[in-house]
Amino acid sequence: MTLREKIIQLPHTPGVYQYFDKYENLLYVGKAKDLSKRVKSYFSFTPELHPKSTLSTRIIRMLEQTTSLHYIVVKSEHDALILENSLIKQLNPKYNILLRDDKTYPYIYIDNSLDFPRYDITRKIIKSADITYFGPYSVGARDILDSVYELCKLVQKKGCLKSKKLCLYHQIDKCLGPCELPITKERYKQELDLGLELIQNKKLLIKKLEEKMLFYAEDMRFEEAGELRDRIEKISRSEIKSDIDFASGENYDIFAVSNSQSRAVVIRIFMRNGKIISSSHDFIQLNEGYDENEIYLRVLLDFYTKEKPPIIAPILVANDFDGLEIIQKHLSSIFERKAHINRPLRGDKKHLIDLALLNANELLKKDISKDSNQVLEGIKDLLHLQRLPLRVEVFDNSHMSGVATVGAMIVYDKSKFDKKSYRTYHLEAKDEYAQMRETLTRRVKSFEKNSPPDLWIIDGGTTLLKLAREILDSSAVFIDAIAISKEKIDAKSHRAKGKALDILHTSDESFKLPASDKRLQWAQNLRDEAHRSAITFHKKTKLKLDKESKLLNVYGISPAKVKKLLNHFGTFESLKSLSLEDISAVLNTSDAKLIKNIYK
Secondary structure, three states: OOHHHHHHOOOOOOEEEEEEOOOOOEEEEEEEOOHHHHHHOOEEOOOOOEEOOOOOHHHHHHHHHOOEEEEEEOOOHHHHHHHHHHHHHHHOOOOOOOOOOOOOOOEEEEEOOOOOOOEEEEOOOOOOOOEEEEOOOOOOHHHHHHHHHHHOOOOOOOOHHHHOOOOHHHHOOOOOOOOOOOOOHHHHHHHHHHHHHHHHOHHHHHHHHHHHHHHHHHOOOHHHHHHHHHHHHHHHHOOOOOOOOOOOOOOEEEEEEEEOOOEEEEEEEEEEOOEEEEEEEEEEEOOOOOOHHHHHHHHHHHHOOOOOOOOOOOEEEOOOOOOHHHHHHHHHHHHOOOOOEEOOOOHHHHHHHHHHHHHHHHHHHHOOHHHHOHHHHHHHHHHOOOOOOOEEEEEEEEEEOOEEEEEEEEEEEOOEEOHHHOEEEEOOOOOHHHHHHHHHHHHHHOOOOOOOOOEEEEEOOHHHHHHHHHHHHHHOOOOEEEEEEOOEEOOEEOOOOOOOOOEEEOOOOEEEOOOOOHHHHHHHHHHHHHHHHHHHHHHHHHHHHHHHHHHHHHOOOOHHHHHHHHHHHOOHHHHOOOOHHHHHOOOOHHHHHHHHHHOO
16 A cells, blocks of 8 residues: 555544655654644645655655655543653654653652651652742752751751651751650751741752851861852852842743754753742754744653642743643543643743743753764764664673573763663573573563663674664664674784774774774764673672572582582572472472472
């Protein structure tokens, strides 16, 4: 069936549509209240099928590459919105905009039902009518909380009251000691009120921290003074400076988007009780043009996830966008009450939008990505990548004669290693090809939770690169993939410093660059970090296996039998859950009984 015929036969139902190019690469995922009307709105049908000239350059370019169409029918437009967002996160289509701001923002809260309540941090709703929340905080929540306990004589730790005895905190004058002393609730409330004032008034908080820092410095307690100095810096960083102060004590979540030719920036500002308490921003690389409508949709969908936020505030946006009604309906279902999304045109609310756009434009002016991305641009041009490799995942495996077989994935994001996103894998496969298949397949399965990057780098040659490409293609995920293999001299890997003329591979060609080439050095740096991660995890795993093996040896199980067990069951951990019959299938009954006794 031709593309024209498929478009003509589309049903008049809600759904999600996907455009593919001639290589079956996924170009775009879109949603529709009426699939037939939506997709047909892109095309003119006479004299032959072609994109409408009124569309943006970005959309025309995409449609000119489109050779096939798939669609999924759903029950409602709301279901289409959810499915579209999920598919974009999993498959990373070429012409969609993927936001990777998947972090949840912390809140400070207090449980007023307790006799002597204390402030703490949460990232989700605590089911109680007695909870009061403050936030969200993009950065600095822990520093604000630590500062409150530095300046207020509150119960410092959750378990303090259970001991019924005065502790060190009372001795150093950081707690009133209600665990043992007859402290009245009125006296304790004075400290709670001071804490509340500090949380809600950052200027006062910073002033009191500076006074305490000077006191520590004059008392020659420089380490404690240094800690407060660093804390003050983090708290100061957590908000946009502004004199805007609503006397009415209103709450607002403000979102604004601005863009240059190659980058867009998203600004989030949070106003609570009439004061701006925190803000955050993210840059978006515009690989295939700018679509403000889609950015606003992704920003709101990603920020307000499936869970109801602790504090629900009216939403202000800098621009109207297509899909506002459906996103408002979606948020209403999450909030369990009507969501309000407005674009203010005048008054104090408009001043908030102007403030957000001012900061967005300043961020774009100061954006140093052009300098830091020169090497990445060079990599993209050399290797004919579809996207600038801002977020990269690098894979390597490690083992010793088939023992302690592990895989490692390291992540390079925005010019630095993102160690929180590193992953390590225990592998069952014994040969290098099967090990890499297992590692990459497990990563692909996790795309639903952790969106795919811009680029995969495989530590290996063209065979492993072909494997990676097959896995990605079978999953319909749009990711560039390359490999880097160690140069071989006399059939041996050559890793001498300054002489490691490693080879970069794409699916179509290989590049042998001089050792001084910054593009090669960039790839080597990432490969070496992946290698270090894999080796470190391998050593840790091998040490644990050796300890387990020695334990069995002590009880009379020979090394040969231990190896036989590992070859059959994979790990020592699995032995703990096996039945006597399972172990008897590999060893004799007496040895099997001995092992069951050891792992009881």
